[in-house]
Amino acid sequence: MSTDKGPYFKEDLRLLPWASDTGKPCYLAPGAEDGMISALADATEDRQVRDAARVLGECEAVLAQPAAGALALRLALTAAVRALGDVLRVAHSRGLRLGACDDE
Template structure:
């Protein structure tokens, strides 16, 4: 992005790993990336990714257990869905910043 124009497009902004109170995406404009917002966002992204790795291990263990019941499978799927949502949000945000994501 050139420095002489306002960030008007989603590709010009950093998608933050949280939403507003109404569930809308939150963004950080270039140049505004200071420790007050970007460092906590980085930390939250890292925690989301670590949680996704932990959930994956747990789901693999449950799936490998032939005695796993419906409740265990349901809980694993719920945790997996939540982890996937966070991971995809991070991937989308990073893709937008790299210019390789179409915003969809």
């Protein structure tokens, strides 16, 4: 079953900076780059990168405290893992759009 536009391949789709409620990746079809979902995705990616920079500073502050306890370290690491995951997803999505990386 073909259409005028042809089938979409994963490399044609934009990986969005969020997952579905079941944890699966969400994608945006080509041609929607100027739409509301694309603008929301851009704003979300920008926020995720800013949040990651903030988390990095907070983690550095915790690590600079010799008396930081296990709970402080655990909370800092948890925030860092979440931020790193978000930023890697942004980098991967942007890399796919630039053709700089594959979907693996």
